[in-house]
Amino acid sequence: MSFQLQNISLMMGAKTLLSNVDLTLNPGELLAVLGPNGAGKSSLLKIMAGEYRHHSGAMDINKQRFENYDAKERAKILAVLPQTSSLAFPFSVFEVVMLGRLPHSSGARRDREIVFAALAQTDVSHLANALYPTLSGGEKQRVQLARVLCQIWESSKEGKSYLLLDEPTSALDLSHQHHTLALAKDMAEKGVAVLSILHDVNLAAQYADKILMLEEGRAIAYGNVEEILTAPRISSLYGIEVAVIDHPKGSHPLVVTL
Amino acid sequence: MSASAQLAVDAKALKVKWSLMVLTVAMFIALLISVGIGPMKISMYDALSVILAKAGFMESQVSNVVHSIVSSIRLPRSLLAVLVGSSLAVCGAAMQGLFRNPLADPGLIGVTGGASLAAVLMIVLGGTTFSWLYSYLGDYTLMIAAFSGAFCTTMLVSKIATTSFGTSVTSMLLAGIAIGIVTGAGVGILTFMADDAQLRTLTFWAMGSLGGATWSTVLAAGTMISITLFCLPMHAKNLNALLLGESEARHLGVNVEKVKRQIILLAAVGVGASVAVSGMIGFVGLIVPHIVRLTLGPDHRYLIPACAVLGALFLLVADMISRTIIAPAELPIGLITTIIGGPFFIAMLVSRTRSNQL
Known part of the structure; x- marks a missing residue:
């Protein structure tokens, strides 16, 4: 079981946003997608989320064609955290997170347990009664993360679950960046397949199992962290000079700009 | 941690239930008052009795004039x-x-x-x-x-x-x-x-x-x-x-x-x-x-339900x-x-x- 993309291409007018991307997202692993602005990272995520439908190529989730799923059934195994969310209505944090249980019919009591567990996981339990529009950007992002965690909290009879995160750390302070990725990693270890768009190469180096590099809509590299994160490759991708050294703790590479 | 949070959520559900009940009662009272208002004053009790008679629950206990004013002019308008x-x-x-x-x-x-x-x-x-x-x-x-x-x-x-x-x-x-x-x-x-x-x-x-x-x-x-x-x-x-x-x-x-x-x-x-x-x-x-x-x-x-009742009352x-x-x-x-x-x-x-x- 996996999330398989074959030969995905996307045109927007005359512009090619993605060309012939193949990808397999496996349960149990955290895949980081890296690339400069405009490389097609968000487009790829939006295609996988079912938002863009005018792409060519085929997608399968757990061996079933993406389009053949009933929307609600698919929502039970595929959760998406968008980059920004513009909720302006005064929902409480609890109510926002509860929306993650919408595709499920697990009963109010179980839903509530899951919501509180998710709130605790993303470190926003203390905000349960706060109104969402009054939160800071980082708090909002953590609440939204709790919401998507709720959506795939329990393993479904539909098969393995998938979690797509679009820059989940963009508004977070240093400790919450690590907290969030540790959480994503934790989800992966529980058998969920996680894909996350990241800008921080070192976060990717520390937490990801696999890395996909996109450049101008093409997948230029895919593989294990140590294989992919080499100085020449990062330099050519981002156009800045870097060196890759061993992390002081030795477990993964560390990228430093020169 | 979650005890107080859970309570707040429950308190809200209770508040909703009460608000809906109070609003509904208020709407019915307003309906009766509104039927009574006009050139000819009709008491809430009489209004209620016409409505109940109209709905078939009881015999009308008011005069024919009151009955016809309520049932053919005021009640349709209030409804x-x-x-x-x-x-x-x-x-x-x-x-x-x-x-x-x-x-x-x-x-x-x-x-x-x-x-x-x-x-x-x-x-x-x-x-x-x-x-x-x-x-x-x-x-x-x-x-x-x-x-x-x-x-x-x-x-x-x-x-x-x-x-x-x-x-x-x-x-x-x-x-x-x-x-x-x-x-x-x-x-x-x-x-x-x-x-x-x-x-x-x-x-x-x-x-x-x-x-x-x-x-x-x-x-x-x-x-x-x-x-x-x-x-x-x-x-x-x-x-x-x-x-x-x-x-x-x-x-x-x-x-x-x-x-x-x-x-x-x-x-x-x-x-x-x-x-x-x-x-x-x-x-x-x-x-x-x-x-x-x-x-x-x-x-x-x-x-939605609260708007339905409050809208009617309004x-x-x-x-x-x-x-x-x-x-x-x-x-x-x-x-x-x-x-x-x-x-x-x-x-x-x-x-x-x-x-x-x-």
């Missing part, structure tokens, strides 16, 4: 206030959820304008050009025309205001203003063509009035409005998800296009039926949902004011809701501009 008030408030709430903006009042975004143009078309040309329609649709002609007008304008506004990036509030309000002007001009042309009798109906109607209430209008409007009032609550959870954003709702398994279409259709049915029987009664769909949201929050599972009270303030003459109810609603809207606009939420 029409209940129907139109709930319908406008609930449709307002649904449209605000759909457009993800609390300023999306059916009147402000041109929906009422579209409905009224179509209805005026029927009033003025119904005897001649469109007489064949009347022979098919009978009592429902005006209502179906108003519904079609409401539906077309809602679709138009939503097409203009929605891009792949979501709904632009500026485009929505501007499109609404433009449509309002165009439909207003259309109504103007038709008014110009109208004869004296039609003119009187039109004036009356342009300012909004429940004066035309009979059992047949109550029945016709009631049928259509019930569809809206019963079906919109089924979309409560979908509307909640839509508030997060269309993409987010889609990720949660909501069939966004289908849900949007159905909500637009249901709101157009409700607004269309209301406009057809009572003319232009503005701002109910703006004020009522806003007040409910302030007290009970934006959750549509509570918002219009009953407005109608009582309209009937008594310059008695024996009658001030059109649309003027009253607009006098309350206009400043209310400006206040909302100012507070939202200040907090950069527009």
Whole structure:
């Protein structure tokens, strides 16, 4: 079981946003997608989320064609955290997170347990009664993360679950960046397949199992962290000079700009 | 940690339950008072006994005059206030959820304008050009025309205001203003063509009035409005998800296009039926949902029922004011809701501009 993309291409007018991307997202692993602005990272995520439908190529989730799923059934195994969310209505944090249980019919009591567990996981339990529009950007992002965690909290009879995160750390302070990725990693270890768009190469180096590099809509590299994160490759991708050294703790590479 | 949080959530559910109960009781009391108000004072007890007799629960215990005043004049009018008030408030709430903006009042975004143009078309040309329609649709002609007008304008506004990036509030309000002007001009042309009798109906109607209430209008409007009032609550959870954003709702398994279409259709049915029987009664769909949201929050599972009851109560009270303030003459109810609603809207606009939420 996996999330398989074959030969995905996307045109927007005359512009090619993605060309012939193949990808397999496996349960149990955290895949980081890296690339400069405009490389097609968000487009790829939006295609996988079912938002863009005018792409060519085929997608399968757990061996079933993406389009053949009933929307609600698919929502039970595929959760998406968008980059920004513009909720302006005064929902409480609890109510926002509860929306993650919408595709499920697990009963109010179980839903509530899951919501509180998710709130605790993303470190926003203390905000349960706060109104969402009054939160800071980082708090909002953590609440939204709790919401998507709720959506795939329990393993479904539909098969393995998938979690797509679009820059989940963009508004977070240093400790919450690590907290969030540790959480994503934790989800992966529980058998969920996680894909996350990241800008921080070192976060990717520390937490990801696999890395996909996109450049101008093409997948230029895919593989294990140590294989992919080499100085020449990062330099050519981002156009800045870097060196890759061993992390002081030795477990993964560390990228430093020169 | 979660003990206190859980309590707050429960407290809210309890508050909702109580508010709904209190509002419903208040609405029934207002209904009885409203039936009693008029040139001939009728006590709440007598009003109740006529209503119960009418419903077949007991023998009428009041004089025939009282009975016929209540049952053929005042009761239909009060019931029409209940129907139109709930319908406008609930449709307002649904449209605000759909457009993800609390300023999306059916009147402000041109929906009422579209409905009224179509209805005026029927009033003025119904005897001649469109007489064949009347022979098919009978009592429902005006209502179906108003519904079609409401539906077309809602679709138009939503097409203009929605891009792949979501709904632009500026485009929505501007499109609404433009449509309002165009439909207003259309109504103007038709008014110009109208004869004296039609003119009187039109004036009356342009300012909004429940004066035309009979059992047949109550029945016709009631049928259509019930569809809206019963079906919109089924979309409560979908509307909640839509508030997060269309993409987010889609990720949660909501069939966004289908849900949007159905909500637009249901709101157009409700607004269309209301406009057809009572003319232009503005701002109910703006004020009522806003007040409910302030007290009970934006959750549509509570918002829709609470709007239905508070909307009915609001219009009953407005109608009582309209009937008594310059008695024996009658001030059109649309003027009253607009006098309350206009400043209310400006206040909302100012507070939202200040907090950069527009």
